[in-house]
């Protein structure tokens with residue numbers, strides 16, 4: 001039976017990682033893999049997470065099964081983090097939230113539920129989008145199309161082009177949006193653009209599906225949720241996938257949740273029962289540990305405050321690196337990198353050709369994926385001059 005299977009090509013990011021690990025260059029630099037790193041190039045456990053974990057372990061008295069909805073208290077605490085205190089959709093009991101194995105699990109559970117609700121729906125994703133959106137949603141059997149988003153020439157959102165395509169959509173369409181810190185391009189919608197989008201979704205009847213993987217990494221925990229909170233206030237139906245991988249640094253604990261904002265409490269209850277059944281059919285129930293830590297943090301005022309400060313610290317470090325890189329390039333005669341300073345979160349395209357990306361890797365041991373998407377958090381005060389010098393050299 002298995003003799004018939006073809007061997008698939010290895011994931012290019014994994015290949016890049018393997019090459020980086022074997023590289024012996026003393027100044028080698030990894031800007032490829034998408035995890036937050038500190039000044040020392042490490043991804044340590046957050047202090048609030050260590051403390052939350054200690055508290056959880058001290059109280060944990062069983063490893064018995066959880067349930068398909070996840071860790072008690074986590075979903076409620078996450079709803080407040082995502083939608084904000086006293087959001088009208090929460091107040092009217094219209095939001096079904098279920099814990100999932102990370103943001104990937106949230107996206108997949110949503111795709112399965114969408115298929116149950118309407119089999120011939122089309123999901124519209126931004127061009128470009130995070131590469132894994134395609135298998136996570138497409139493997140569930142949904143049809144995927146793209147809408148224009150990033151303009152590599154002008155380094156910004158092609159908002160008029162995006163609206164033109166979305167204006168053709170209707171009630172059997174779902175539009176996947178990055179809540180903040182667009183991966184891969186870092187170009188986000190402005191508040192005014194979110195408002196325009198809300199009006200268009202209301203008029204056309206398509207359902208926005210917001211992927212929120214970096215809350216707190218753009219402008220702050222509250223500001224980053226502006227778009228999704230606005231849409232959830234103005235529209236009858238919205239889907240929100242949330243990941244705790246980045247802002248809690250819980251990558252390997254697979255912690256996240258999926259929320260469906262429904263038209264009524266009755267629809268919410270039906271949707272929740274379907275979500276639980278989808279979860280049961282894929283993995284039965286999500287892992288408990290990460291969610292228990294998140295719950296311990298969010299429901300404890302001093303720990304929560306400490307976590308907020310740690311998220312602020314990560315964000316400010318990335319904002320500082322963005323501005324240092326723009327200035328570093330300007331000093332070297334390349335004043336067209338100011339867009340990096342205005343983009344948000346962990347990722348941006350440097351706007352280099354695949355040949356220039358290869359030259360950076362071969363000549364300077366600087367690793368990034370072919371599209372020239374870089375992980376800003378991979379830069380530090382130690383390597384920024386080397387990076388700016390090397391990028392300047394390959395641009396000559």
Ligand code: PMP
Nearest residue numbers: 102103104130183211213243245
């Ligand atoms: N959405 C986006 C846009 C992402 O970048 C990621 C992580 N790279 C995820 C979702 C999923 O995150 P995870 O499954 O690790 O929580």
